[in-house]
Amino acid sequence: MNFIILIVVGGILGWLASIVMRTNAQQGILLNVVVGIVGAILAGFIITPLIGGAPITEGAFDIRSLFASFIGAVVLLAIVNLFRRGKVR
Template structure:
């Protein structure tokens, strides 16, 4: 059950990040899930030690962990856009 919740939350976070970065037309649902989960991992490794809080990868679904995961997904999309197009958009 935890895996299903992680996939749904990762998909929503990836979709919201793609809307912010204007890459939603290029991505499908699978890529949104991947971006959300990888962004959560990135945020868990980089941002959580700096500001504290939980991580959605460990099952903590509170507001701070969701916000940090969202920021990680946005940063991930910005890095992908930087390498793909040469600009952050």
């Protein structure tokens, strides 16, 4: 059950990050989910220890872990844009 919630929340966070980074028209729902989950994993290792709390991948769905996962997804999209276009939007 936790995996299904992670997929749904990852999809929503990936979609919101793609709107912020203006890549929503280029991505489908599958890529939004992948970006959200990978961003959550990135944030769990890097951002969450800095702000305190538990990562979203361990089932912690508080505001700090959701915000950290969102930031991780935005950073991941910025890195992808940097390699794809040579610049960050």
